[in-house]
Amino acid sequence: MMLRPLDDMRGFIRKTAYVLLAAMVSLLAYLTYIQLYSAKDLAENSLNRRNMAAAQKIKPGLIFDRNGEVLADSRKTKDGFQRQYPYGAIMAPVIGYSSLQRGSTGLESAWAQQLLGLDNPLSQLGPVGTLWQTGAGNNLVLNIDAALQQAAYEALGSRKGAVVAFNPKTGAILALVSRPSFSPASLDDNWTAVSNDPNSPLLNRATQGLYPPGSIIKVLVAEAALREKKADLNTLFECSGDLFIPPDYHLTEDKKRAHGKINLAEALTVSCNVTFGTLALELGGRTMQETFRRYGFEKELGAGFSTERSHLPDFTALGRGDLAQTGIGQGELLVTPLRMAMLAGVFANDGVMMLPRLVNRIETADGQILRSFAPEIWLKPVESEQARQIRKMMVQVVEEGTGASARFGGVKVAGKTGTAENAQGQPHAWFIGFAPADNPQIAIAVIVENGGGGGSVAAPIARRIMSMAIQ
Amino acid sequence: MALKRGCERGLLAAALLVLLNGFAVACLASGKSLPQIMQSALVIATIAVSAHAVLTLRKSRGDQLFLPIAVCLSGFGLTMLLRLKPELFQAQVVWCSLGLAVFTVMALLPGRWFLKMSLFKYSWGVLTIGLVMATALFGVDIGGHRSWIILGPLRLQPSEIAKLTLVMFMAAYLCERHVVLAQTDRKLFGISVPQLRYLAPLLAVWGMTLLMVVAQVDLGTALLFFSITLAMLYMASGRKIYVIAGIALFLLGVVVCYYGYYHIRTRVDIWLNPWADPNGRGYQIVQSLFALAAGGLFGKGLGLGRPELIPEVHTDFIFAAIAEELGVAGSMAVFLLYLLLIVRAFRVALRGRDSFRMLAAAGFATALALQVLLIVGGISKFLPLTGITLPFVSYGGSSMVANYALLGLLTAMGEEGESS
Numbered sequence: 001m002m003l004r005p006l007d008d009m010r011g012f013i014r015k016t017a018y019v020l021l022a023a024m025v026s027l028l029a030y031l032t033y034i035q036l037y038s039a040k041d042l043a044e045n046s047l048n049r050r051n052m053a054a055a056q057k058i059k060p061g062l063i064f065d066r067n068g069e070v071l072a073d074s075r076k077t078k079d080g081f082q083r084q085y086p087y088g089a090i091m092a093p094v095i096g097y098s099s100l101q102r103g104s105t106g107l108e109s110a111w112a113q114q115l116l117g118l119d120n121p122l123s124q125l126g127p128v129g130t131l132w133q134t135g136a137g138n139n140l141v142l143n144i145d146a147a148l149q150q151a152a153y154e155a156l157g158s159r160k161g162a163v164v165a166f167n168p169k170t171g172a173i174l175a176l177v178s179r180p181s182f183s184p185a186s187l188d189d190n191w192t193a194v195s196n197d198p199n200s201p202l203l204n205r206a207t208q209g210l211y212p213p214g215s216i217i218k219v220l221v222a223e224a225a226l227r228e229k230k231a232d233l234n235t236l237f238e239c240s241g242d243l244f245i246p247p248d249y250h251l252t253e254d255k256k257r258a259h260g261k262i263n264l265a266e267a268l269t270v271s272c273n274v275t276f277g278t279l280a281l282e283l284g285g286r287t288m289q290e291t292f293r294r295y296g297f298e299k300e301l302g303a304g305f306s307t308e309r310s311h312l313p314d315f316t317a318l319g320r321g322d323l324a325q326t327g328i329g330q331g332e333l334l335v336t337p338l339r340m341a342m343l344a345g346v347f348a349n350d351g352v353m354m355l356p357r358l359v360n361r362i363e364t365a366d367g368q369i370l371r372s373f374a375p376e377i378w379l380k381p382v383e384s385e386q387a388r389q390i391r392k393m394m395v396q397v398v399e400e401g402t403g404a405s406a407r408f409g410g411v412k413v414a415g416k417t418g419t420a421e422n423a424q425g426q427p428h429a430w431f432i433g434f435a436p437a438d439n440p441q442i443a444i445a446v447i448v449e450n451g452g453g454g455g456s457v458a459a460p461i462a463r464r465i466m467s468m469a470i471q
Numbered sequence: 472m473a474l475k476r477g478c479e480r481g482l483l484a485a486a487l488l489v490l491l492n493g494f495a496v497a498c499l500a501s502g503k504s505l506p507q508i509m510q511s512a513l514v515i516a517t518i519a520v521s522a523h524a525v526l527t528l529r530k531s532r533g534d535q536l537f538l539p540i541a542v543c544l545s546g547f548g549l550t551m552l553l554r555l556k557p558e559l560f561q562a563q564v565v566w567c568s569l570g571l572a573v574f575t576v577m578a579l580l581p582g583r584w585f586l587k588m589s590l591f592k593y594s595w596g597v598l599t600i601g602l603v604m605a606t607a608l609f610g611v612d613i614g615g616h617r618s619w620i621i622l623g624p625l626r627l628q629p630s631e632i633a634k635l636t637l638v639m640f641m642a643a644y645l646c647e648r649h650v651v652l653a654q655t656d657r658k659l660f661g662i663s664v665p666q667l668r669y670l671a672p673l674l675a676v677w678g679m680t681l682l683m684v685v686a687q688v689d690l691g692t693a694l695l696f697f698s699i700t701l702a703m704l705y706m707a708s709g710r711k712i713y714v715i716a717g718i719a720l721f722l723l724g725v726v727v728c729y730y731g732y733y734h735i736r737t738r739v740d741i742w743l744n745p746w747a748d749p750n751g752r753g754y755q756i757v758q759s760l761f762a763l764a765a766g767g768l769f770g771k772g773l774g775l776g777r778p779e780l781i782p783e784v785h786t787d788f789i790f791a792a793i794a795e796e797l798g799v800a801g802s803m804a805v806f807l808l809y810l811l812l813i814v815r816a817f818r819v820a821l822r823g824r825d826s827f828r829m830l831a832a833a834g835f836a837t838a839l840a841l842q843v844l845l846i847v848g849g850i851s852k853f854l855p856l857t858g859i860t861l862p863f864v865s866y867g868g869s870s871m872v873a874n875y876a877l878l879g880l881l882t883a884m885g886e887e888g889e890s891s
Contacts, residue, residue: 013821039767
């Protein structure tokens with residue numbers, strides 16, 4: 001038996017060494033990647049309690065509304081700072097909460113670094129950077145109007161639902177209401193009850209609640225029909241109260257009432273299902289898909305607060321019955337109230353969709369402006385001429401049609417109602433609109449879950465909020 | 472000038488400076504009494520310098536980098552411990568001093584002793600099995616795995632010693648048998664396999680590691696032992712079939728355990744997606760990732776981060792604490808010290824005069840590399856988390872002493888190699 005020479009063994013040892021060292025070098029590269037590249041995401045993660053822990057030493061900045069009303073304050077306690085929320089549940093969906101035990105949500109989470117003044121580039125200098133750290137973080141000034149927010153919160157009453165109101169010309173969000181809400185101050189004590197509540201008070205329905213849009217989506221279908229020349233202002237549709245789609249599908253009007261011969265504006269005014277079901281079929285799956293894409297429904301908003309993306313079906317794969325359904329906002333289509341307010345905003349702002357913004361500016365503790373956020377165009381989904389045509393129709397909806405309850409003294413209001421069928425029971429009541437129609441100051445989306453008719457339930461709520469915002 | 476160990480002297484001075492500086496900063500940051508802590512620093516410095524002096528006087532020709540690197544790493548570990556768990560600091564100083572003493576004794580073992588050691592191969596084997604069995608039978612559960620034996624006031628982790636005896640056993644067994652292992656005796660399904668009795672150590676270690684997993688829930692050590700065995704079998708025989716067969720056996724074990732043991736399934740699930748349950752089972756690893764990310768380039772500064780948000784940060788997760796408070800600069804420094812240490816350990820193996828010393832040194836080098844890979848990989852989600860100590864840095868007496876002994880043996884094994 002011949003002994004294997006030691007040189008052979010040296011070769012094997014060397015190979016093993018190379019493999020192990022290569023593994024170590026890859027690990028080192030991966031570590032550096034985590035420490036430097038993914039660091040920002042991890043630092044901003046709402047589960048990361050370092051921000052809350054820093055709040056024990058640094059006084060987190062205040063949050064103000066547009067008129068200087070205090071929405072969040074910090075009170076010194078023996079082991080740090082305790083957040084105070086003067087508006088409690090009313091503002092909770094916007095501001096969120098910050099708790100050492102539960103992490104943070106809302107603006108408290110998304111803007112934690114700014115509120116603590118930790119986004120300073122000098123903090124990269126490590127221990128030396130702490131020398132520049134001040135004892136107080138930066139303040140946020142919001143676009144929210146606290147009085148309007150409170151009025152909207154009260155207008156919803158004890159019903160479940162959401163309101164989004166913003167200035168369609170600037171994107172400034174004036175009110176963002178979600179009910180039921182929770183009391184952020186006592187959240188730590190009531191956590192189990194709040195987090196297990198079947199009504200999901202922690203869900204921000206305004207930006208994250210997904211609902212079938214129902215008839216409010218008809219403004220978008222009407223715009224697509226004009227754009228694709230499937231109809232013009234004079235085209236007449238014949239509504240017999242029942243659209244039969246072979247082999248066995250019937251799309252019907254409420255109580256099978258026939259609207260007779262109507263044009264597009266009249267169809268929108270009476271919210272004719274047969275007309276818009278027919279238009280969806282004539283536009284076809286591909287164009288419907290393209291239309292939703294044009295309005296950004298598939299795109300992340302990236303607006304500095306968390307939003308849920310809409311759920312769109314694959315329109316091209318839909319059967320004719322299901323496709324007709326999407327024309328009246330039913331079927332697999334799910335959207336958020338925020339996106340519906342933005343849809344109204346497009347027609348209010350001559351076809352330009354502004355990026356909705358909650359935060360107006362960041363200021364230092366002594367009021368010096370660090371950064372302010374100018375209005376930003378997000379999308380231009382439609383020509384201004386066509387936007388004005390749709391706006392005219394929406395005015396007609398309020399003046400003569402289903403949106404009559406949104407009317408208020410001397411101001412021209414534009415809108416569209418929706419009554420969205422859903423699996424949970426009573427239909428959801430929707431209203432989207434804006435006012436004054438000639439020079440819009442506010443665009444709005446209101447939803448009342450299982451509230452019933454959009455015209456009778458949601459439109460009066462929108463009226464209260466819009467009239468308050470304008471007067 | 473190798474005889475005078477000038478390189479070791481200079482580097483040791485630098486390492487002690489790191490240690491002293493670390494202690495002083497941790498002390499000032501936490502408001503501890505400086506003189507008391509400096510006393511501890513002095514104790515370690517004295518023993519380390521004595522170790523160097525003894526090696527110089529006895530004209531040791533062992534590698535000069537081992538002592539300074541180990542002292543520097545211990546300096547990092549003790550500094551972090553002083554900052555994280557000051558109540559454990561003094562105990563760890565004692566363990567570190569003891570480790571340095573053991574290092575010196577081991578480093579001075581005469582070369583001819585290794586020949587004798589290689590003859591007692593079954594003694595090493597029996598010792599290894601004995602240590603593992605003792606733990607399985609009398610082990611006490613501390614922090615999720617039953618790997619401790621309590622002797623009066625002492626808590627010992629016999630598997631740390633078993634790590635050394637396992638390498639000695641494998642080296643002794645293989646330096647004689649590697650001839651046979653490398654030969655192909657018969658064909659099975661077209662694949663040549665050696666006789667079963669030569670596969671005995673592989674199967675024995677496999678059984679032993681299964682026992683560890685089942686009786687002690689000590690995944691990390693089981694994986695470490697099994698990987699060391701595989702690597703040593705390959706290095707002795709050059710036959711990849713052992714590695715492949717070993718990995719197959721390992722995967723078989725994992726699959727069986729995944730379905731049979733809740734504990735293993737949890738570990739795998741957490742590794743795949745800790746964010747699925749970030750406040751429950753994934754808590755530790757998620758907090759560790761936050762700590763790694765918090766440091767940036769230069770760290771938050773000693774005492775200014777929040778690594779204490781990670782449970783058990785002073786043992787398994789101490790590297791995450793270093794990364795947070797000392798940043799990429801600190802964690803990379805520590806990691807590069809390990810790289811250097813492992814390169815030098817393999818250098819001893821490659822320069823070994825006889826197959827026993829080559830294999831033993833290579834086994835020790837492999838053990839060091841695997842420990843670092845498993846725990847640093849584990850806390851950063853690179854690999855599934857298996858509780859194992861970071862050599863010279865984590866809190867833990869047995870680990871400290873065993874790793875110093877390991878370095879001492881490497882120093883002694885490098886002895887004759889350098890003269891050639």
